[in-house]
Amino acid sequence: xxxxxxxxxxxxxxxxxxxxxxxxxxxxxxxxxxxxxxxxxxxxxxxxxxxxxxxxxxxxxxxxxxxxxxxxxxxxxxxxxxxxxxxxxxxxxxxxxxxxxxxxxxxxxxxxxxxxxxxxx
Numbered sequence: 001x002x003x004x005x006x007x008x009x010x011x012x013x014x015x016x017x018x019x020x021x022x023x024x025x026x027x028x029x030x031x032x033x034x035x036x037x038x039x040x041x042x043x044x045x046x047x048x049x050x051x052x053x054x055x056x057x058x059x060x061x062x063x064x065x066x067x068x069x070x071x072x073x074x075x076x077x078x079x080x081x082x083x084x085x086x087x088x089x090x091x092x093x094x095x096x097x098x099x100x101x102x103x104x105x106x107x108x109x110x111x112x113x114x115x116x117x118x119x120x121x
Contacts, residue, residue, distance in 0.1 A: 003057030004079040011070035027056025
């Protein structure tokens with residue numbers, strides 16, 4: 001069974017290929033992926049490597065953690081399962097009610113029937 005590793009502190013210059021070649025010294029690399037920003041295509045500074053066996057994954061953690069790759073000291077850890085995220089993206093909380101029944105952002109005061117407020121605005 002293959003074992004997935006999380007690789008942190010990657011250089012922005014590290015590619016899938018250089019990551020795969022670097023981890024090949026610890027054993028069979030099933031896959032290597034540098035995570036990139038969707039909009040810019042630039043590396044986000046971390047990635048994942050899937051090793052061919054549990055033993056090779058442990059060897060990679062022991063031998064390659066804190067080693068230098070493309071000028072940066074990388075961190076190698078066993079990857080944790082992705083946590084479930086709520087459907088619909090991020091929630092920033094906050095209320096949905098409004099300050100009054102008019103809605104919108106109308107900050108004008110409510111006018112009464114007396115004439116003193118009639119020509120105010």
